Amino acid sequence: MKKLRCPSPFMGEKSKKKRADKIHAKLKDLYPEAQCALEFGGDPWRLLVMARLSAQCTDKRVNEVSRPLFEKYPDVEAFASSRLEELEEAVRPCGLYRTKAKSIRDTARILTEHFGGEVPQDKETLLSLPGVGEKIANLMLGDVFGDPHIVADTHCIRLAGRLGLTRETDPSKVTRALEKIIPKKEQSDFCHRIILLGREYCRAQNPSCENCPMKNIAE
Ligand code: SF4
Structure with a gap:
Protein backbone atom coordinates (compact mmCIF):
# COMPACT_ATOMS: atom_id res chain seq x y z
CA MET A 1 0.00 0.00 0.00
CA LYS A 2 1.19 3.47 -0.87
CA LYS A 3 2.69 5.36 2.07
CA LEU A 4 0.73 8.49 2.89
CA ARG A 5 2.49 11.78 3.55
CA CYS A 6 0.28 12.72 6.50
CA PRO A 7 1.32 10.87 9.62
CA SER A 8 -1.38 10.18 12.16
CA PRO A 9 0.52 10.44 15.43
CA PHE A 10 -1.31 9.84 18.67
CA MET A 11 -1.32 13.31 20.11
CA GLY A 12 -2.92 14.94 23.13
CA GLU A 13 -5.90 17.26 22.74
CA LYS A 14 -3.75 20.39 22.91
CA SER A 15 -1.52 19.47 20.00
CA LYS A 16 -4.48 18.14 18.02
CA LYS A 17 -6.13 21.52 18.47
CA LYS A 18 -2.98 23.26 17.26
CA ARG A 19 -2.79 20.87 14.33
CA ALA A 20 -6.46 21.47 13.48
CA ASP A 21 -5.90 25.25 13.54
CA LYS A 22 -2.94 24.89 11.19
CA ILE A 23 -4.84 22.59 8.84
CA HIS A 24 -7.86 24.88 8.71
CA ALA A 25 -5.69 27.94 8.05
CA LYS A 26 -4.20 26.12 5.08
CA LEU A 27 -7.63 24.97 3.91
CA LYS A 28 -8.90 28.56 4.03
CA ASP A 29 -6.06 29.62 1.74
CA LEU A 30 -6.80 26.78 -0.65
CA TYR A 31 -10.59 27.00 -0.62
CA PRO A 32 -11.72 30.47 0.47
CA GLU A 33 -15.29 29.67 -0.57
CA ALA A 34 -16.49 26.93 1.73
CA GLN A 35 -19.66 25.82 0.04
CA CYS A 36 -21.89 22.80 0.12
CA ALA A 37 -21.41 20.80 -3.11
CA LEU A 38 -25.16 20.10 -3.27
CA GLU A 39 -26.89 22.74 -5.41
CA PHE A 40 -29.94 23.35 -3.27
CA GLY A 41 -30.44 27.05 -3.94
CA GLY A 42 -30.83 27.97 -0.27
CA ASP A 43 -34.06 25.96 0.07
CA VAL A 144 -29.52 26.59 6.18
CA PHE A 145 -30.13 27.47 9.82
CA GLY A 146 -26.90 29.29 10.65
CA ASP A 147 -25.80 26.92 13.42
CA PRO A 148 -22.44 25.41 12.35
CA HIS A 149 -21.86 21.73 13.10
CA ILE A 150 -19.45 18.94 12.21
CA VAL A 151 -20.71 16.86 9.28
CA ALA A 152 -18.92 13.53 9.51
CA ASP A 153 -19.42 12.07 6.06
CA THR A 154 -17.11 9.49 4.52
CA HIS A 155 -14.65 12.14 3.20
CA CYS A 156 -14.51 13.98 6.51
CA ILE A 157 -13.85 10.73 8.39
CA ARG A 158 -11.11 9.65 5.97
CA LEU A 159 -9.38 13.03 5.96
CA ALA A 160 -9.63 13.55 9.72
CA GLY A 161 -7.85 10.23 10.17
CA ARG A 162 -5.17 10.83 7.57
CA LEU A 163 -4.48 14.33 8.86
CA GLY A 164 -4.00 12.97 12.36
CA LEU A 165 -7.00 14.71 13.96
CA THR A 166 -8.62 11.57 15.34
CA ARG A 167 -8.17 7.82 15.34
CA GLU A 168 -11.93 7.28 15.48
CA THR A 169 -13.81 5.99 12.45
CA ASP A 170 -17.34 5.78 13.80
CA PRO A 171 -19.23 8.88 12.52
CA SER A 172 -20.59 9.96 15.88
CA LYS A 173 -17.20 9.50 17.59
CA VAL A 174 -15.48 11.47 14.80
CA THR A 175 -18.10 14.19 15.28
CA ARG A 176 -17.42 14.37 19.04
CA ALA A 177 -13.64 14.36 18.47
CA LEU A 178 -13.75 17.18 15.90
CA GLU A 179 -16.18 19.22 18.00
CA LYS A 180 -13.45 19.44 20.64
CA ILE A 181 -10.78 20.83 18.33
CA ILE A 182 -12.62 22.87 15.65
CA PRO A 183 -14.11 26.18 16.85
CA LYS A 184 -17.92 26.00 16.80
CA LYS A 185 -18.41 28.84 14.31
CA GLU A 186 -16.01 27.21 11.83
CA GLN A 187 -17.28 23.63 11.98
CA SER A 188 -19.47 23.59 8.85
CA ASP A 189 -16.90 25.47 6.77
CA PHE A 190 -14.11 23.17 7.96
CA CYS A 191 -16.09 20.14 6.80
CA HIS A 192 -16.88 21.65 3.39
CA ARG A 193 -13.21 22.50 2.87
CA ILE A 194 -11.90 19.13 3.97
CA ILE A 195 -14.27 17.50 1.46
CA LEU A 196 -12.82 19.70 -1.30
CA LEU A 197 -9.30 18.62 -0.31
CA GLY A 198 -10.45 15.01 -0.36
CA ARG A 199 -11.83 15.37 -3.86
CA GLU A 200 -8.81 17.17 -5.24
CA TYR A 201 -5.92 15.36 -3.55
CA CYS A 202 -6.84 12.97 -0.78
CA ARG A 203 -9.03 10.50 -2.62
CA ALA A 204 -9.91 7.22 -0.95
CA GLN A 205 -7.85 5.33 -3.54
CA ASN A 206 -4.54 6.70 -4.81
CA PRO A 207 -4.27 9.94 -2.84
CA SER A 208 -2.04 12.45 -4.58
CA CYS A 209 0.32 13.06 -1.65
CA GLU A 210 3.22 14.35 -3.75
CA ASN A 211 1.13 17.25 -5.06
CA CYS A 212 -0.90 17.81 -1.91
CA PRO A 213 -0.48 21.16 -0.09
CA MET A 214 -0.88 19.31 3.21
CA LYS A 215 2.08 17.01 2.71
CA ASN A 216 4.35 18.98 5.04
CA ILE A 217 1.70 20.10 7.49
CA ALA A 218 3.25 18.09 10.34
CA GLU A 219 6.69 19.64 9.90
S1 SF4 B 1 -3.29 13.46 -0.05
FE1 SF4 B 1 -2.61 15.14 1.28
S2 SF4 B 1 -3.98 15.08 3.07
FE2 SF4 B 1 -4.16 13.11 2.01
S3 SF4 B 1 -2.71 11.75 3.06
FE3 SF4 B 1 -1.65 12.64 1.25
S4 SF4 B 1 -0.60 14.46 2.04
FE4 SF4 B 1 -2.14 13.87 3.56
Missing part, protein backbone atom coordinates in the same frame (compact mmCIF):
# COMPACT_ATOMS: atom_id res chain seq x y z
CA PRO A 44 -34.10 23.84 3.29
CA TRP A 45 -36.49 21.24 1.85
CA ARG A 46 -34.31 20.76 -1.23
CA LEU A 47 -31.21 20.30 0.88
CA LEU A 48 -33.01 17.75 3.04
CA VAL A 49 -34.06 15.76 -0.06
CA MET A 50 -30.61 16.02 -1.66
CA ALA A 51 -28.82 15.04 1.54
CA ARG A 52 -31.05 11.97 1.75
CA LEU A 53 -30.26 11.11 -1.89
CA SER A 54 -26.53 11.52 -1.34
CA ALA A 55 -26.16 8.38 0.80
CA GLN A 56 -23.74 6.13 -1.11
CA CYS A 57 -24.01 8.43 -4.12
CA THR A 58 -21.82 11.25 -5.44
CA ASP A 59 -22.84 14.89 -5.03
CA LYS A 60 -22.46 15.30 -8.80
CA ARG A 61 -25.06 12.65 -9.51
CA VAL A 62 -27.39 14.00 -6.85
CA ASN A 63 -27.21 17.44 -8.49
CA GLU A 64 -27.98 15.92 -11.90
CA VAL A 65 -30.91 13.88 -10.61
CA SER A 66 -32.29 16.75 -8.54
CA ARG A 67 -32.80 19.18 -11.43
CA PRO A 68 -35.61 17.21 -13.13
CA LEU A 69 -36.78 15.91 -9.74
CA PHE A 70 -37.57 19.41 -8.46
CA GLU A 71 -39.17 20.35 -11.77
CA LYS A 72 -41.55 17.41 -11.40
CA TYR A 73 -42.05 17.96 -7.65
CA PRO A 74 -41.53 21.67 -6.97
CA ASP A 75 -42.37 21.71 -3.24
CA VAL A 76 -43.01 19.64 -0.11
CA GLU A 77 -46.69 19.23 -0.92
CA ALA A 78 -45.88 17.80 -4.37
CA PHE A 79 -43.58 15.20 -2.78
CA ALA A 80 -46.21 14.41 -0.12
CA SER A 81 -48.85 13.63 -2.76
CA SER A 82 -46.49 11.84 -5.16
CA ARG A 83 -47.02 8.29 -6.37
CA LEU A 84 -44.32 6.18 -4.77
CA GLU A 85 -43.49 4.21 -7.94
CA GLU A 86 -42.95 7.44 -9.89
CA LEU A 87 -40.81 8.97 -7.17
CA GLU A 88 -38.73 5.77 -7.05
CA GLU A 89 -38.09 6.02 -10.77
CA ALA A 90 -37.11 9.69 -10.48
CA VAL A 91 -34.46 8.97 -7.81
CA ARG A 92 -33.37 5.58 -9.13
CA PRO A 93 -29.95 6.76 -10.48
CA CYS A 94 -28.93 7.66 -6.92
CA GLY A 95 -29.16 4.03 -5.76
CA LEU A 96 -31.09 2.61 -2.79
CA TYR A 97 -34.00 4.22 -4.56
CA ARG A 98 -36.88 2.39 -2.89
CA THR A 99 -35.73 3.26 0.63
CA LYS A 100 -34.81 6.81 -0.33
CA ALA A 101 -38.09 7.50 -2.16
CA LYS A 102 -40.17 6.15 0.71
CA SER A 103 -38.35 8.12 3.40
CA ILE A 104 -38.51 11.32 1.32
CA ARG A 105 -42.25 10.94 0.74
CA ASP A 106 -42.89 10.00 4.39
CA THR A 107 -40.87 13.05 5.50
CA ALA A 108 -42.85 15.29 3.12
CA ARG A 109 -46.10 13.98 4.60
CA ILE A 110 -44.91 14.56 8.18
CA LEU A 111 -43.80 18.12 7.35
CA THR A 112 -47.08 18.85 5.56
CA GLU A 113 -49.26 17.42 8.32
CA HIS A 114 -47.37 18.62 11.41
CA PHE A 115 -45.00 21.47 10.49
CA GLY A 116 -46.93 23.59 7.99
CA GLY A 117 -44.68 22.30 5.19
CA GLU A 118 -41.56 23.80 6.82
CA VAL A 119 -38.36 21.96 7.75
CA PRO A 120 -37.93 22.06 11.55
CA GLN A 121 -34.88 23.92 12.83
CA ASP A 122 -34.03 21.95 15.94
CA LYS A 123 -31.78 18.94 15.95
CA GLU A 124 -34.01 16.65 17.96
CA THR A 125 -36.96 17.09 15.58
CA LEU A 126 -34.75 16.75 12.52
CA LEU A 127 -33.42 13.47 13.91
CA SER A 128 -36.97 12.17 14.34
CA LEU A 129 -37.63 12.42 10.57
CA PRO A 130 -37.34 9.25 8.42
CA GLY A 131 -33.82 8.62 7.15
CA VAL A 132 -32.32 11.60 8.99
CA GLY A 133 -29.24 10.85 11.09
CA GLU A 134 -26.76 13.18 12.75
CA LYS A 135 -24.85 13.83 9.51
CA ILE A 136 -27.92 15.18 7.70
CA ALA A 137 -29.24 17.03 10.76
CA ASN A 138 -25.88 18.75 11.27
CA LEU A 139 -25.64 19.62 7.57
CA MET A 140 -29.09 21.24 7.73
CA LEU A 141 -28.29 23.16 10.90
CA GLY A 142 -25.04 24.51 9.51
CA ASP A 143 -26.01 25.23 5.92
Whole structure:
Protein backbone atom coordinates (compact mmCIF):
# COMPACT_ATOMS: atom_id res chain seq x y z
CA MET A 1 0.00 0.00 0.00
CA LYS A 2 1.19 3.47 -0.87
CA LYS A 3 2.69 5.36 2.07
CA LEU A 4 0.73 8.49 2.89
CA ARG A 5 2.49 11.78 3.55
CA CYS A 6 0.28 12.72 6.50
CA PRO A 7 1.32 10.87 9.62
CA SER A 8 -1.38 10.18 12.16
CA PRO A 9 0.52 10.44 15.43
CA PHE A 10 -1.31 9.84 18.67
CA MET A 11 -1.32 13.31 20.11
CA GLY A 12 -2.92 14.94 23.13
CA GLU A 13 -5.90 17.26 22.74
CA LYS A 14 -3.75 20.39 22.91
CA SER A 15 -1.52 19.47 20.00
CA LYS A 16 -4.48 18.14 18.02
CA LYS A 17 -6.13 21.52 18.47
CA LYS A 18 -2.98 23.26 17.26
CA ARG A 19 -2.79 20.87 14.33
CA ALA A 20 -6.46 21.47 13.48
CA ASP A 21 -5.90 25.25 13.54
CA LYS A 22 -2.94 24.89 11.19
CA ILE A 23 -4.84 22.59 8.84
CA HIS A 24 -7.86 24.88 8.71
CA ALA A 25 -5.69 27.94 8.05
CA LYS A 26 -4.20 26.12 5.08
CA LEU A 27 -7.63 24.97 3.91
CA LYS A 28 -8.90 28.56 4.03
CA ASP A 29 -6.06 29.62 1.74
CA LEU A 30 -6.80 26.78 -0.65
CA TYR A 31 -10.59 27.00 -0.62
CA PRO A 32 -11.72 30.47 0.47
CA GLU A 33 -15.29 29.67 -0.57
CA ALA A 34 -16.49 26.93 1.73
CA GLN A 35 -19.66 25.82 0.04
CA CYS A 36 -21.89 22.80 0.12
CA ALA A 37 -21.41 20.80 -3.11
CA LEU A 38 -25.16 20.10 -3.27
CA GLU A 39 -26.89 22.74 -5.41
CA PHE A 40 -29.94 23.35 -3.27
CA GLY A 41 -30.44 27.05 -3.94
CA GLY A 42 -30.83 27.97 -0.27
CA ASP A 43 -34.06 25.96 0.07
CA PRO A 44 -34.10 23.84 3.29
CA TRP A 45 -36.49 21.24 1.85
CA ARG A 46 -34.31 20.76 -1.23
CA LEU A 47 -31.21 20.30 0.88
CA LEU A 48 -33.01 17.75 3.04
CA VAL A 49 -34.06 15.76 -0.06
CA MET A 50 -30.61 16.02 -1.66
CA ALA A 51 -28.82 15.04 1.54
CA ARG A 52 -31.05 11.97 1.75
CA LEU A 53 -30.26 11.11 -1.89
CA SER A 54 -26.53 11.52 -1.34
CA ALA A 55 -26.16 8.38 0.80
CA GLN A 56 -23.74 6.13 -1.11
CA CYS A 57 -24.01 8.43 -4.12
CA THR A 58 -21.82 11.25 -5.44
CA ASP A 59 -22.84 14.89 -5.03
CA LYS A 60 -22.46 15.30 -8.80
CA ARG A 61 -25.06 12.65 -9.51
CA VAL A 62 -27.39 14.00 -6.85
CA ASN A 63 -27.21 17.44 -8.49
CA GLU A 64 -27.98 15.92 -11.90
CA VAL A 65 -30.91 13.88 -10.61
CA SER A 66 -32.29 16.75 -8.54
CA ARG A 67 -32.80 19.18 -11.43
CA PRO A 68 -35.61 17.21 -13.13
CA LEU A 69 -36.78 15.91 -9.74
CA PHE A 70 -37.57 19.41 -8.46
CA GLU A 71 -39.17 20.35 -11.77
CA LYS A 72 -41.55 17.41 -11.40
CA TYR A 73 -42.05 17.96 -7.65
CA PRO A 74 -41.53 21.67 -6.97
CA ASP A 75 -42.37 21.71 -3.24
CA VAL A 76 -43.01 19.64 -0.11
CA GLU A 77 -46.69 19.23 -0.92
CA ALA A 78 -45.88 17.80 -4.37
CA PHE A 79 -43.58 15.20 -2.78
CA ALA A 80 -46.21 14.41 -0.12
CA SER A 81 -48.85 13.63 -2.76
CA SER A 82 -46.49 11.84 -5.16
CA ARG A 83 -47.02 8.29 -6.37
CA LEU A 84 -44.32 6.18 -4.77
CA GLU A 85 -43.49 4.21 -7.94
CA GLU A 86 -42.95 7.44 -9.89
CA LEU A 87 -40.81 8.97 -7.17
CA GLU A 88 -38.73 5.77 -7.05
CA GLU A 89 -38.09 6.02 -10.77
CA ALA A 90 -37.11 9.69 -10.48
CA VAL A 91 -34.46 8.97 -7.81
CA ARG A 92 -33.37 5.58 -9.13
CA PRO A 93 -29.95 6.76 -10.48
CA CYS A 94 -28.93 7.66 -6.92
CA GLY A 95 -29.16 4.03 -5.76
CA LEU A 96 -31.09 2.61 -2.79
CA TYR A 97 -34.00 4.22 -4.56
CA ARG A 98 -36.88 2.39 -2.89
CA THR A 99 -35.73 3.26 0.63
CA LYS A 100 -34.81 6.81 -0.33
CA ALA A 101 -38.09 7.50 -2.16
CA LYS A 102 -40.17 6.15 0.71
CA SER A 103 -38.35 8.12 3.40
CA ILE A 104 -38.51 11.32 1.32
CA ARG A 105 -42.25 10.94 0.74
CA ASP A 106 -42.89 10.00 4.39
CA THR A 107 -40.87 13.05 5.50
CA ALA A 108 -42.85 15.29 3.12
CA ARG A 109 -46.10 13.98 4.60
CA ILE A 110 -44.91 14.56 8.18
CA LEU A 111 -43.80 18.12 7.35
CA THR A 112 -47.08 18.85 5.56
CA GLU A 113 -49.26 17.42 8.32
CA HIS A 114 -47.37 18.62 11.41
CA PHE A 115 -45.00 21.47 10.49
CA GLY A 116 -46.93 23.59 7.99
CA GLY A 117 -44.68 22.30 5.19
CA GLU A 118 -41.56 23.80 6.82
CA VAL A 119 -38.36 21.96 7.75
CA PRO A 120 -37.93 22.06 11.55
CA GLN A 121 -34.88 23.92 12.83
CA ASP A 122 -34.03 21.95 15.94
CA LYS A 123 -31.78 18.94 15.95
CA GLU A 124 -34.01 16.65 17.96
CA THR A 125 -36.96 17.09 15.58
CA LEU A 126 -34.75 16.75 12.52
CA LEU A 127 -33.42 13.47 13.91
CA SER A 128 -36.97 12.17 14.34
CA LEU A 129 -37.63 12.42 10.57
CA PRO A 130 -37.34 9.25 8.42
CA GLY A 131 -33.82 8.62 7.15
CA VAL A 132 -32.32 11.60 8.99
CA GLY A 133 -29.24 10.85 11.09
CA GLU A 134 -26.76 13.18 12.75
CA LYS A 135 -24.85 13.83 9.51
CA ILE A 136 -27.92 15.18 7.70
CA ALA A 137 -29.24 17.03 10.76
CA ASN A 138 -25.88 18.75 11.27
CA LEU A 139 -25.64 19.62 7.57
CA MET A 140 -29.09 21.24 7.73
CA LEU A 141 -28.29 23.16 10.90
CA GLY A 142 -25.04 24.51 9.51
CA ASP A 143 -26.01 25.23 5.92
CA VAL A 144 -29.52 26.59 6.18
CA PHE A 145 -30.13 27.47 9.82
CA GLY A 146 -26.90 29.29 10.65
CA ASP A 147 -25.80 26.92 13.42
CA PRO A 148 -22.44 25.41 12.35
CA HIS A 149 -21.86 21.73 13.10
CA ILE A 150 -19.45 18.94 12.21
CA VAL A 151 -20.71 16.86 9.28
CA ALA A 152 -18.92 13.53 9.51
CA ASP A 153 -19.42 12.07 6.06
CA THR A 154 -17.11 9.49 4.52
CA HIS A 155 -14.65 12.14 3.20
CA CYS A 156 -14.51 13.98 6.51
CA ILE A 157 -13.85 10.73 8.39
CA ARG A 158 -11.11 9.65 5.97
CA LEU A 159 -9.38 13.03 5.96
CA ALA A 160 -9.63 13.55 9.72
CA GLY A 161 -7.85 10.23 10.17
CA ARG A 162 -5.17 10.83 7.57
CA LEU A 163 -4.48 14.33 8.86
CA GLY A 164 -4.00 12.97 12.36
CA LEU A 165 -7.00 14.71 13.96
CA THR A 166 -8.62 11.57 15.34
CA ARG A 167 -8.17 7.82 15.34
CA GLU A 168 -11.93 7.28 15.48
CA THR A 169 -13.81 5.99 12.45
CA ASP A 170 -17.34 5.78 13.80
CA PRO A 171 -19.23 8.88 12.52
CA SER A 172 -20.59 9.96 15.88
CA LYS A 173 -17.20 9.50 17.59
CA VAL A 174 -15.48 11.47 14.80
CA THR A 175 -18.10 14.19 15.28
CA ARG A 176 -17.42 14.37 19.04
CA ALA A 177 -13.64 14.36 18.47
CA LEU A 178 -13.75 17.18 15.90
CA GLU A 179 -16.18 19.22 18.00
CA LYS A 180 -13.45 19.44 20.64
CA ILE A 181 -10.78 20.83 18.33
CA ILE A 182 -12.62 22.87 15.65
CA PRO A 183 -14.11 26.18 16.85
CA LYS A 184 -17.92 26.00 16.80
CA LYS A 185 -18.41 28.84 14.31
CA GLU A 186 -16.01 27.21 11.83
CA GLN A 187 -17.28 23.63 11.98
CA SER A 188 -19.47 23.59 8.85
CA ASP A 189 -16.90 25.47 6.77
CA PHE A 190 -14.11 23.17 7.96
CA CYS A 191 -16.09 20.14 6.80
CA HIS A 192 -16.88 21.65 3.39
CA ARG A 193 -13.21 22.50 2.87
CA ILE A 194 -11.90 19.13 3.97
CA ILE A 195 -14.27 17.50 1.46
CA LEU A 196 -12.82 19.70 -1.30
CA LEU A 197 -9.30 18.62 -0.31
CA GLY A 198 -10.45 15.01 -0.36
CA ARG A 199 -11.83 15.37 -3.86
CA GLU A 200 -8.81 17.17 -5.24
CA TYR A 201 -5.92 15.36 -3.55
CA CYS A 202 -6.84 12.97 -0.78
CA ARG A 203 -9.03 10.50 -2.62
CA ALA A 204 -9.91 7.22 -0.95
CA GLN A 205 -7.85 5.33 -3.54
CA ASN A 206 -4.54 6.70 -4.81
CA PRO A 207 -4.27 9.94 -2.84
CA SER A 208 -2.04 12.45 -4.58
CA CYS A 209 0.32 13.06 -1.65
CA GLU A 210 3.22 14.35 -3.75
CA ASN A 211 1.13 17.25 -5.06
CA CYS A 212 -0.90 17.81 -1.91
CA PRO A 213 -0.48 21.16 -0.09
CA MET A 214 -0.88 19.31 3.21
CA LYS A 215 2.08 17.01 2.71
CA ASN A 216 4.35 18.98 5.04
CA ILE A 217 1.70 20.10 7.49
CA ALA A 218 3.25 18.09 10.34
CA GLU A 219 6.69 19.64 9.90
S1 SF4 B 1 -3.29 13.46 -0.05
FE1 SF4 B 1 -2.61 15.14 1.28
S2 SF4 B 1 -3.98 15.08 3.07
FE2 SF4 B 1 -4.16 13.11 2.01
S3 SF4 B 1 -2.71 11.75 3.06
FE3 SF4 B 1 -1.65 12.64 1.25
S4 SF4 B 1 -0.60 14.46 2.04
FE4 SF4 B 1 -2.14 13.87 3.56
